[in-house]
Amino acid sequence: MKSGPDLRQYLRQESMPNVWCPGCGHGSVMAALTRAFDNLQLDLDQTVVVGGIGCASRMPFFLNTNGMHTTHGRALAFATGVKLASPDLNVITVMGDGDALSIGGNHLIHACRRNIDLTALILNNGIYGMTGGQLAPTTPQGFRSTTSSLGSIEVPFDAVDLALAAGATYVARTTTFDFEEIPALIETAIKHPGFALVEILSQCPTYFGRLNRLGDGRALLDYERDSTAPQEEITREQLVGRFSVGVFREEIRPEYTRRYAALLERARRDGNA
Amino acid sequence: MQQLMMGNEACALGAAAAGCNFFAGYPISPSSEIMEWMSRLLPVRGGVFVQMEDEIASIGAVIGASWTGAKAMTATSGPGFTLMQENIGYASMTETPCVIIDAQRVGPSTGMPTMPAQGDVIQARYGSHGDRAAIVLTASTVLDTYTMTVEAFNLSERYRQPVVLLLDAMLCHMRENVTVPDLEVIDRARPASLDGFEPFAGEEFLAFGDGARLIVTGLTHDEAGYQRASNGDTGERMMRRVLHRLERDAEVITHTRQESLEDATLVLIAYGITARAARSAVHKLRAEGVSAGLLELLTLWPFPERLIASVAQRAQTLLVPELNLGQVELLVRAAAGGTPVVALGRMDGSLLKPEEIVAKAHEALTNAEATI
Numbered sequence: 001m002k003s004g005p006d007l008r009q010y011l012r013q014e015s016m017p018n019v020w021c022p023g024c025g026h027g028s029v030m031a032a033l034t035r036a037f038d039n040l041q042l043d044l045d046q047t048v049v050v051g052g053i054g055c056a057s058r059m060p061f062f063l064n065t066n067g068m069h070t071t072h073g074r075a076l077a078f079a080t081g082v083k084l085a086s087p088d089l090n091v092i093t094v095m096g097d098g099d100a101l102s103i104g105g106n107h108l109i110h111a112c113r114r115n116i117d118l119t120a121l122i123l124n125n126g127i128y129g130m131t132g133g134q135l136a137p138t139t140p141q142g143f144r145s146t147t148s149s150l151g152s153i154e155v156p157f158d159a160v161d162l163a164l165a166a167g168a169t170y171v172a173r174t175t176t177f178d179f180e181e182i183p184a185l186i187e188t189a190i191k192h193p194g195f196a197l198v199e200i201l202s203q204c205p206t207y208f209g210r211l212n213r214l215g216d217g218r219a220l221l222d223y224e225r226d227s228t229a230p231q232e233e234i235t236r237e238q239l240v241g242r243f244s245v246g247v248f249r250e251e252i253r254p255e256y257t258r259r260y261a262a263l264l265e266r267a268r269r270d271g272n273a
Numbered sequence: 274m275q276q277l278m279m280g281n282e283a284c285a286l287g288a289a290a291a292g293c294n295f296f297a298g299y300p301i302s303p304s305s306e307i308m309e310w311m312s313r314l315l316p317v318r319g320g321v322f323v324q325m326e327d328e329i330a331s332i333g334a335v336i337g338a339s340w341t342g343a344k345a346m347t348a349t350s351g352p353g354f355t356l357m358q359e360n361i362g363y364a365s366m367t368e369t370p371c372v373i374i375d376a377q378r379v380g381p382s383t384g385m386p387t388m389p390a391q392g393d394v395i396q397a398r399y400g401s402h403g404d405r406a407a408i409v410l411t412a413s414t415v416l417d418t419y420t421m422t423v424e425a426f427n428l429s430e431r432y433r434q435p436v437v438l439l440l441d442a443m444l445c446h447m448r449e450n451v452t453v454p455d456l457e458v459i460d461r462a463r464p465a466s467l468d469g470f471e472p473f474a475g476e477e478f479l480a481f482g483d484g485a486r487l488i489v490t491g492l493t494h495d496e497a498g499y500q501r502a503s504n505g506d507t508g509e510r511m512m513r514r515v516l517h518r519l520e521r522d523a524e525v526i527t528h529t530r531q532e533s534l535e536d537a538t539l540v541l542i543a544y545g546i547t548a549r550a551a552r553s554a555v556h557k558l559r560a561e562g563v564s565a566g567l568l569e570l571l572t573l574w575p576f577p578e579r580l581i582a583s584v585a586q587r588a589q590t591l592l593v594p595e596l597n598l599g600q601v602e603l604l605v606r607a608a609a610g611g612t613p614v615v616a617l618g619r620m621d622g623s624l625l626k627p628e629e630i631v632a633k634a635h636e637a638l639t640n641a642e643a644t645i
C-alpha cells in the first residue's frame with residue numbers, strides 16, 4: 001500500500017465501525033473524501049457534512065467534522081439553511097440516489113437553480129440499499145430490485161443531465177472504479193464558488209449485485225468500468241444503460257450567498273422598511 | 274405610541290423584536306403577509322430571508338439555520354403545516370430552537386383558504402409521529418399576536434424546542450390599535466466551557482462552527498449526540514428529560530386569562546379568536562344574573578390540565594366553544610373529573626357569536642338542572 005498522510009484524523013473513531021456491508025462502495029467514497037479534506041487542509045471545525053437518510057447518508061456520523069443526519073431527501077434543504085445563515089462554513093451534502101433524485105428531487109433542482117455554494121455528493125448505486133433493495137429512480141431499465149423482480153420498466157433519471165438543466169455550475173460524474181479520480185473532483189467541487197454536484201457511481205453488492213447476479217463488490221467495479229465511458233468517447237445514442245463520466249460543466253456564475261450579501265448591502269444603504 | 278396593525282404584521286414585528294434573524298417560508302393564505310413583512314424587515318436588519326421551494330424545505334432550512342445559532346422562524350397554514358410535520362419531529366428530537374407560525378384555516382385539505390378555523394390544535398401537538406414534548410401557544414388579539422410571537426421565541430430558546438404559535442385567518446387579517454410593548458428577550462444559553470460538554474444533555478446550546486464538531490441526528494441518540502437506535506432506554510430517557518423540563522416549568526409556560534372565575538358556576542374555556550366572543554358572552558350572562566366565568570388559554574400545550582381540574586371542581590358546568598368539532602373539548606373532558614363538559618363547535622368558516630355561546634350556556638344550564 002502507498003504510504004500517505006494519516007487519514008484517520010478525518011474519521012470519528014467513536015462512531016466506528018461504520019454501518020456499510022463488506023464491499024460497499026460508500027466506504028471508498030468516504031476514503032476519497034478524507035483525501036480531499038487532507039489535500040485542501042480543510043478546517044474541520046468550520047465544516048458541516050449533511051446527509052439525508054439511507055446508507056450513503058450515514059456518512060456524517062463517521063467523519064470528524066460537524067455532522068447533520070437529517071430526514072430522507074431533505075439534506076439540501078437543511079444545508080441551504082446552514083449555508084445561508086453562516087456562509088463562512090464549508091457545507092457538504094452526502095446523499096444516496098433515492099435521497100437526492102426521488103424524494104429529494106425538488107430540493108436538488110432548486111439548489112442547482114439558486115447556485116448556492118454547497119457541495120453535493122450523490123452516491124448512486126442504482127438501488128435503495130438501506131430499505132432492502134427496492135427500485136430507485138436510477139435503476140437501469142431491465143434491472144431487478146425487490147420491487148421490480150421482472151426487470152424495471154421505468155426510465156431512470158440522469159443526475160448530471162438534471163443538474164445541468166437546473167443550473168448547477170460544477171457538474172461531474174465518476175465511479176468508485178475510478179477511485180483515484182474522486183479526491184480531485186471533490187476538491188474542485190468544494191473550492192467551487194457555487195452549487196457543485198459530483199455523482200459517484202457506487203456499488204451495492206448486497207442488493208444490486210445479488211439481485212442482478214453481478215457478483216460481489218469487486219465484480220461490481222468491473223460492471224462500473226464496463227458501463228461507463230468518458231463523455232468525449234460516447235454519443236447520446238450509446239448512452240442507454242450506460243453512463244458518461246467526466247466534468248460536464250465548470251463555470252462561474254453569481255452565487256446565492258454572495259448575491260444575498262449584495263442585497264443586504266443595498267438594503268442597508270437604502271434603509272427602507 | 275398607538276399603531277393600527279394587522280395580526281400578520283404584529284407577528285412579523287414581534288419576531289423582529291424577539292431577535293429573529295432567519296426566515297424561510299412558502300406562500301400560503303392566510304399567513305403570506307407574515308412572510309412578506311419578514312422579507313422587508315430582515316434585510317435591513319442584516320438577517321436572512323429566503324423563499325424556499327416548499328414547506329418541507331422551509332422548516333428544513335430553519336432547523337439548519339438554528340444550528341448555526343440563528344433565531345429562525347417559518348410561517349404557514351394547515352396544508353403547509355401538515356407537510357412540515359416530519360421535520361418538526363426532527364426539531365423536537367434534536368432539541369432545535371425554532372418558531373413555527375400556523376395561521377389556521379378551515380380544513381381538511383385545501384378547505385376554505387381564507388376562512389378562520391381552530392382545527393390544528395391536536396396536529397400541533399401530535400402531528401409528527403412518535404411521542405414528544407411540545408409547546409403550542411395561541412393568541413386572541415393583535416397585541417397578543419405580537420407578544421406571543423416574542424414568547425414563542427423566548428420559550429424555544431429557553432427549552433431548545435420547536436414552538437408553534439396557532440393563529441387563524443381572522444386574527445391574521447384583522448386590524449387593531451396596538452401600543453407595542455417593550456418585552457424581555459431570551460437567548461439560548463451557551464456552555465461556559467467546551468470541556469466535557471455534552472450537546473444533548475440540557476438547555477445549553479453549541480452551534481456549528483463553535484469548535485465542538487457536533488453530530489446532530491434524528492435517530493435516537495445519547496447526550497453526546499451519538500446514535501443509539503437500538504437502545505430504547507436511551508431514547509425514552511432523552512425524551513422524558515425534555516418532557517420533565519416542561520412539566521417542571523409548567524407555571525412559566527402556561528399563560529391564561531381568568532375572568533370572574535371566583536364564584537362561577539358556568540365556566541367557558543376558550544382560546545384564540547373564540548375567546549373574544551366567549552368574553553362578551555360572559556359579560557352578557559353576568560348581566561342576566563348567571564354566574565359565568567372565563568378561562569382563556571394562551572398556552573395550549575403543555576395542556577393546563579391541573580388548572581382545569583381545579584376550575585372544574587368549583588364549577589357546575591364547563592362550556593368549550595371552538596372552531597373545530599371538539600379538539601380542546603376532548604382534553605377538557607379528560608381533565609374535568611365528573612363536571613359536565615358541553616361542546617360548542619363549528620367548522621364552517623364563520624366565527625362563533627357571543628349570542629350563540631349565550632344560548633348554548635342557557636341550554637347547558639337547563640340540562641344541568643334537569644339532571645339534578
Ligand SMILES: Cc1ncc(C[n+]2csc(CCOP(=O)(O)OP(=O)(O)O)c2C)c(N)n1
Pocket residue numbers: 053054055056057072095096097098099100123125127128129130131136204
Ligand atoms: C420519509 C421517508 N420515507 C421513506 C424512508 C425509508 N427509506 C430510508 S432510506 C431509503 C432509500 C435509500 O436509498 P438511497 O437514497 O438510494 O441510499 P442508499 O441506502 O442506497 O445508500 C428509504 C426509502 C424514510 N426513512 N423516510
Ligand code: SF4
Pocket residue numbers: 019020021023024025026055056125129130203204205206207
Ligand atoms: S445495503 Fe448496499 S448500499 Fe447499503 S451498506 Fe450494504 S452494500 Fe452498501
